[in-house]
Amino acid sequence: xxxxxxxxxxxxxxxxxxxxxxxxxxxxxxxxxxxxxxxxxxxxxxxxxxxxxxxxxxxxxxxxxxxxxxxxxxxxxxxxxxxxxxxxxxxxxxxxxxxxxxxxxxxxxxxxxxxxxxxxxxxxxxxxxxxxxxxxxxxxxxxxxxxxxxxxxxxxxxxxxxxxxxxxxxxxxxxxxxxxxxxxxxxxxxxxxxxxxxxxxxxxxxxxxxxxxxxxxxxx
Amino acid sequence: xxxxxxxxxxxxxxxxxxxxxxxxxxxxxxxxxxxxxxxxxxxxxxxxxxxxxxxxxxxxxxxxxxxxxxxxxxxxxxxxxxxxxxxxxxxxxxxxxxxxxxxxxxxxxxxxxxxxxxxxxxxxxxxxxxxxxxxxxxxxxxxxxxxxx
Numbered sequence: 001x002x003x004x005x006x007x008x009x010x011x012x013x014x015x016x017x018x019x020x021x022x023x024x025x026x027x028x029x030x031x032x033x034x035x036x037x038x039x040x041x042x043x044x045x046x047x048x049x050x051x052x053x054x055x056x057x058x059x060x061x062x063x064x065x066x067x068x069x070x071x072x073x074x075x076x077x078x079x080x081x082x083x084x085x086x087x088x089x090x091x092x093x094x095x096x097x098x099x100x101x102x103x104x105x106x107x108x109x110x111x112x113x114x115x116x117x118x119x120x121x122x123x124x125x126x127x128x129x130x131x132x133x134x135x136x137x138x139x140x141x142x143x144x145x146x147x148x149x150x151x152x153x154x155x156x157x158x159x160x161x162x163x164x165x166x167x168x169x170x171x172x173x174x175x176x177x178x179x180x181x182x183x184x185x186x187x188x189x190x191x192x193x194x195x196x197x198x199x200x201x202x203x204x205x206x207x208x209x210x211x212x213x214x215x216x217x218x219x220x
Numbered sequence: 221x222x223x224x225x226x227x228x229x230x231x232x233x234x235x236x237x238x239x240x241x242x243x244x245x246x247x248x249x250x251x252x253x254x255x256x257x258x259x260x261x262x263x264x265x266x267x268x269x270x271x272x273x274x275x276x277x278x279x280x281x282x283x284x285x286x287x288x289x290x291x292x293x294x295x296x297x298x299x300x301x302x303x304x305x306x307x308x309x310x311x312x313x314x315x316x317x318x319x320x321x322x323x324x325x326x327x328x329x330x331x332x333x334x335x336x337x338x339x340x341x342x343x344x345x346x347x348x349x350x351x352x353x354x355x356x357x358x359x360x361x362x363x364x365x366x367x368x369x
Contacts, residue, residue, distance in 0.1 A: 051306075051307075051308055052308075052309050053308065053311065093325070130227050130230035130234055131230065133234065134234050137234075175252070179245055179249045179252065180311070182245055183242060183245045183246060183249065186242050187242060190234070190238055
């Protein structure tokens, strides 16, 4: 009996086919537009601000992808943005050993995925309200520090350790960069957070019958 | 029961907290940033620029180009070779990208500098020189943090 119940649960999904799976994964039109916007912001912002180390927009895009859009976007936004940005990074650092660059890319990608996943845990609490912007901004502070410690460890392991540089030296060198990264988060998270919460609540009409999750009082 | 703050009041508080935090963080970054080096006269400073295939040597008996970068520019102007660099805003400083046509990344090597055998721990335009200092610019693999004799 239990087996039958399980079968009846899975049948509609496979019966609806790949389009249904795609729709469930990508959400309604509004969600898709916002997802693409987040990828664009992540890429363009980081490219434009290239000369300002650690002032970047991938972090905020990942946090918002997880907390506002969720679904596949939690993974799609960080991966798509980094698929464009990492080759640029590799090009700028031509000459470094492939293993070292691949190792650092691993830490960067997993770091941003972690940010998006933590964001998705916040999703039920995120509405178009000041409290939500405050929550996102507050959570961005420890997340930024955690991301920087993680990637600094990767940099030490793949770039500095072979030359006998201690982890402590790398972490000390990281300190000023983390302050700039925190500055970036404190500016961009409230700025883009407010914008995207508004767009998600009152932006383009969703073509599919699906409530806009950011609208106040829509959710319990 | 405490009365709930209106959205507008909450927004005002949030903006106030954010502006304060951003100002404090910005202040901290400015304090921790390596400070600009003011010009003063140094005597007997030497520079050696070392690629794998060529070497340039230059000595200045008296100069106000008292940073590792300014001395490199002075040598380039006197001896007629080119120096390429990028100016970064955050953290503030100059990154030398090419010297005499040899560009960063070729063969996995980069331009790095040492002053009296100690690896440059700040941007070259922030590294002040003293009398009789020897600056070495070497095109090599990353040696961050490693001293050379």
